[in-house]
Amino acid sequence: MSGFRLETGGRIDRSQPVRFDFDGKTYQGFAGDSLASALLANGVMLFGRSFKYHRPRGLVAAGSEEPNALISVNRGPGRFTPNLRATGVEIHDGLIATSQNRWPSLAMDFGAINDRLGMFFPAGFYNKTFMWPRSFWDRVYEPAIRKMAGLGDAPTTEDPDVYASTYAHCDLLIIGAGPAGIDAALGFMDTNKRIVLIDEQDELGGGALADPALWPWLERSVKALTDAPNVTILTRTTAFGYYHDNFIGAVQRLTDHLPDVTDAPREKLWRIRAGEVVLAQGAIERPLVFDGNDTPGVMLSSAAKVYANRYGVAVGKALALMASHDSGWHDVFALAKAGVGISVIIDVRESVDSALILEASRLGITVYLNHGVVGVNGRHNVSSIDICDYGDQRVSRIDCDALLMAGGWTPSVHLWSHSKGSLKWRDDLGAYVPDVPNENVHCVGGCSGDWDFGTGAIIDMLPTPKDQSRIKAFVDFQNDVTAKDIMLAVREGFRSIEHIKRYTTNGMATDQGKTSNLNGLQIASSALNKPVTDIGLTSFRPPYTPQTFGALAGHAKGALFQPTRTTNIDDWAQAHGAVFELVAQWRRARYFPHSGEDMHAAVNRECVAVRSSVGIFDASTLGKIEVVGPDAAEFLNRMYTNPWKALEPGRCRYGLLLKEDGFITDDGVSARLAPDRFHLTTTTGGAARVLNMMEDYLQTEWPDLDVWLTSTTEQYAVIALQGPNARKVLEPLLEGIDLSAEAFPHMAIREGRICGIETRLFRVSFTGELGFEINVPTAYGRAVWEQLMAQGAQYGITPYGTEAMHVLRAEKGFIIVGQDTDGTVTPFDAGLDWAVGKKKPDFVGKRSMARSDIVALGRKQLVGLLTDDPNLVLEEGAQIVADPKQPIPMTMIGHVTSSYWSETLGRSIAMALVAGGHDMTGNTLHIPMPGKTHTAKVSGVVFYDPEGARLHV
Amino acid sequence: MILIHCPYCDEKRPEIEFANAGQAHIARPLDPSGQSDADWETYLFIRANPRGRHHERWRHIHGCGRFFNAVRDTVTDKFETTYKAGEPRR
Numbered sequence A: 001m002s003g004f005r006l007e008t009g010g011r012i013d014r015s016q017p018v019r020f021d022f023d024g025k026t027y028q029g030f031a032g033d034s035l036a037s038a039l040l041a042n043g044v045m046l047f048g049r050s051f052k053y054h055r056p057r058g059l060v061a062a063g064s065e066e067p068n069a070l071i072s073v074n075r076g077p078g079r080f081t082p083n084l085r086a087t088g089v090e091i092h093d094g095l096i097a098t099s100q101n102r103w104p105s106l107a108m109d110f111g112a113i114n115d116r117l118g119m120f121f122p123a124g125f126y127n128k129t130f131m132w133p134r135s136f137w138d139r140v141y142e143p144a145i146r147k148m149a150g151l152g153d154a155p156t157t158e159d160p161d162v163y164a165s166t167y168a169h170c171d172l173l174i175i176g177a178g179p180a181g182i183d184a185a186l187g188f189m190d191t192n193k194r195i196v197l198i199d200e201q202d203e204l205g206g207g208a209l210a211d212p213a214l215w216p217w218l219e220r221s222v223k224a225l226t227d228a229p230n231v232t233i234l235t236r237t238t239a240f241g242y243y244h245d246n247f248i249g250a251v252q253r254l255t256d257h258l259p260d261v262t263d264a265p266r267e268k269l270w271r272i273r274a275g276e277v278v279l280a281q282g283a284i285e286r287p288l289v290f291d292g293n294d295t296p297g298v299m300l301s302s303a304a305k306v307y308a309n310r311y312g313v314a315v316g317k318a319l320a321l322m323a324s325h326d327s328g329w330h331d332v333f334a335l336a337k338a339g340v341g342i343s344v345i346i347d348v349r350e351s352v353d354s355a356l357i358l359e360a361s362r363l364g365i366t367v368y369l370n371h372g373v374v375g376v377n378g379r380h381n382v383s384s385i386d387i388c389d390y391g392d393q394r395v396s397r398i399d400c401d402a403l404l405m406a407g408g409w410t411p412s413v414h415l416w417s418h419s420k421g422s423l424k425w426r427d428d429l430g431a432y433v434p435d436v437p438n439e440n441v442h443c444v445g446g447c448s449g450d451w452d453f454g455t456g457a458i459i460d461m462l463p464t465p466k467d468q469s470r471i472k473a474f475v476d477f478q479n480d481v482t483a484k485d486i487m488l489a490v491r492e493g494f495r496s497i498e499h500i501k502r503y504t505t506n507g508m509a510t511d512q513g514k515t516s517n518l519n520g521l522q523i524a525s526s527a528l529n530k531p532v533t534d535i536g537l538t539s540f541r542p543p544y545t546p547q548t549f550g551a552l553a554g555h556a557k558g559a560l561f562q563p564t565r566t567t568n569i570d571d572w573a574q575a576h577g578a579v580f581e582l583v584a585q586w587r588r589a590r591y592f593p594h595s596g597e598d599m600h601a602a603v604n605r606e607c608v609a610v611r612s613s614v615g616i617f618d619a620s621t622l623g624k625i626e627v628v629g630p631d632a633a634e635f636l637n638r639m640y641t642n643p644w645k646a647l648e649p650g651r652c653r654y655g656l657l658l659k660e661d662g663f664i665t666d667d668g669v670s671a672r673l674a675p676d677r678f679h680l681t682t683t684t685g686g687a688a689r690v691l692n693m694m695e696d697y698l699q700t701e702w703p704d705l706d707v708w709l710t711s712t713t714e715q716y717a718v719i720a721l722q723g724p725n726a727r728k729v730l731e732p733l734l735e736g737i738d739l740s741a742e743a744f745p746h747m748a749i750r751e752g753r754i755c756g757i758e759t760r761l762f763r764v765s766f767t768g769e770l771g772f773e774i775n776v777p778t779a780y781g782r783a784v785w786e787q788l789m790a791q792g793a794q795y796g797i798t799p800y801g802t803e804a805m806h807v808l809r810a811e812k813g814f815i816i817v818g819q820d821t822d823g824t825v826t827p828f829d830a831g832l833d834w835a836v837g838k839k840k841p842d843f844v845g846k847r848s849m850a851r852s853d854i855v856a857l858g859r860k861q862l863v864g865l866l867t868d869d870p871n872l873v874l875e876e877g878a879q880i881v882a883d884p885k886q887p888i889p890m891t892m893i894g895h896v897t898s899s900y901w902s903e904t905l906g907r908s909i910a911m912a913l914v915a916g917g918h919d920m921t922g923n924t925l926h927i928p929m930p931g932k933t934h935t936a937k938v939s940g941v942v943f944y945d946p947e948g949a950r951l952h953v
Numbered sequence B: 001m002i003l004i005h006c007p008y009c010d011e012k013r014p015e016i017e018f019a020n021a022g023q024a025h026i027a028r029p030l031d032p033s034g035q036s037d038a039d040w041e042t043y044l045f046i047r048a049n050p051r052g053r054h055h056e057r058w059r060h061i062h063g064c065g066r067f068f069n070a071v072r073d074t075v076t077d078k079f080e081t082t083y084k085a086g087e088p089r090r
């Protein structure tokens, strides 16, 4: 028991008691308390266990820089948040908080054995020790380390909370509402600028909240700003990242501080674009580095002042101050004024301002100059300290129950650094301060190095007569990095602070070294005997403090994670039991199982129906581009491998699209509707890419061509009607189109009406059967589909999904770009040289088809594979070898690209890319798969109706 | 998030409206079949990777749809200028 509530003082509301739980015990605080201040008021000094050594840890700070007091808050199922700083958690009735990194309890921790073994945990210990043997890593080292290490527990269930997000624009964004930020806002309040003022705390004021003399000014200022129509004030809002062009990310915490969990948004992500930014983030006090400086009860002197003046809490009954900076003296004087017992000031300096000495003596405080703390006694709380007289090296003991540290100040340049502003070193401050901005931004107040805290000596660590190897003087409290670790890193040859940081992990914890970076830099500088400016500076990166994934994700989760595109026929498929799959962003029916059917049975039935009678398929997702203009044919002639100029209106052509490197990138059947109008189709996944590529050539290579490209993918619903009875189903519903084989041959297009609706009717087939693709305006898709279903009932019309579509096309050897090709396949490799216009002088990719490695022998070529065991279906992606007896690793000559059971053929079929495959017909190849190596014979890719007799009927 | 000036819309818009389209001022040869293998290789594959000023193509893909050229500093990620396709290199 050490801290306690003062009789008076603070900004807490003593008329509003608040009850909350910490580690299963109920405590009482007041409205306005942080979890840290409320626990301190109850005498709690032990807040957690450290990361590596499981040492007992208490509060170091009072703000978001707190490195030690990481706690978890449980707000019910799925609402568990680990690693919150107790200093930033506002208490409310019913708050349930727990400490972390302890087992079985905070006071008695098993892992603290690490601390006794601390000699054996030097910097780089993990890198050095756990490297060998490799096999031990997965089974022994990693599980053990995971159990012992880590910060808090990850939540185990889905987060039920809602997170909001918004964009905001302003002329002036002020980050930090301490005196400097508030002054800036007041200064611009009477302009017509739109101002946003944000602060991470629950009320405006920053450092002024700990200075009662400023409260009247603060109250007036906050009222003026609140009343100003052009000022938006965001409290409980952390500006976590500063991005290009004055774009700032900030998270506003909306409901965590409220007693009741509601369905209101928990947090809100603000994306703010500001004309000008003022950073007023203040400065962070620096701890001093000495043996035992992590003992609970050792904390920053400015923090003790905050606890006393803002929260009405004394951190102890008998305080001592260890200072190297005047600011600690001023803090202590303020504490004395607030009624906190302070008996001793120790200062490492040989002399200080005589006014400080006078004031100390007036307050009855004993002063030790040219002294330093060299030891802290007490494990769970400070009981006494050992101080050394640097004159005669004599060590004496002083009783105290709290030790304050005043090691100077570090300007908070985090966001400035995010914005890529440069820094300059100031010897007088022993700190980096903002120098040249990279954005329209200014720093004011403490974060610019402008403060009235007095002066101080900048030291790396307090001198000690003790053996350096026997002491633990912490630099980074959260990552348990000691001064010794940094010196060891230097001895082992690390020279740059970037490397020292990574080797020791100094500054790499969740606080990003807010309290440790500068001390680490100073210690490295001394050890290297080089000026600080010669060993570099580590970079600050967003986020300034840890933020929830929920806030960053916002609404983009679950069904809203990405848009799902559905066709007009999707509802019908859903109602008829379709099993869906996602193709690009489209939701497509994969198969339509009847009751009791698995996918295999359903696909077999669907395939047989198409081959024997008629099937119906929703092909609306096909990419569609309308190409219009006098030069449309010339344009397509240059884009595609095939000749287009001679294509007559009313006819279709299979188009093969290469990239300039000669490799297949897309394909599709396209139709010429008129001399100056084409209806292109692309693959489902390639639509946007193809349009972009065509626009690129049209805009930048051939701007002289008079052509317009329009995406029409979503303008048409497309219904594929496939099978020998397709014509019979279609005929009664059509107007103005002669369906006879003579009038409407394969690969033709006709325009007319179906069920009274305008249609572009293609006679095309991706199944090898007589087939039509009916394009109608999207809104009529389902209606026409249902009419076709009714009309086709007498023929047993069968809806089929993408799985059957794949089998049917594979039986015919039709490729799927991206499945049977992989971006390195030429038309020749794919057996599609018939689609290349040999006489065309140029098209995209033509020149590359003559490149030496593309005409070279041994390229992977698309072949069919027929397994010797007809019932065996190869795995897609399986590798292929020529000789299974060769030593491992074997030479893999290709892989299976498509593989299915063909019910029509009563056996399995596969396609594969195989080196030199076109010359291997009839050869036996070997396909190692789990358990067994299978054999298959190379064949052509067309397994069914190679003459195409079924198409031309 | 960077703001990029579209020379066609004549407005600065957030970078999510734009797509990078590789190095600028690489014209497709007028007669590809007349190109030597070496020339064609240069056209297809050889790209600059400067530290500093870089000429790039961007497309205002979620805006006006136009391709344009830009000079961006690869160190600072700042756009020095943007200009319409077909205008001389800056």
Ligand SMILES: [Zn+2]
Residues within 6 Å of the ligand: B006, B007, B008, B009, B010, B060, B063, B064, B065, B066
């Ligand atoms: Zn534009």
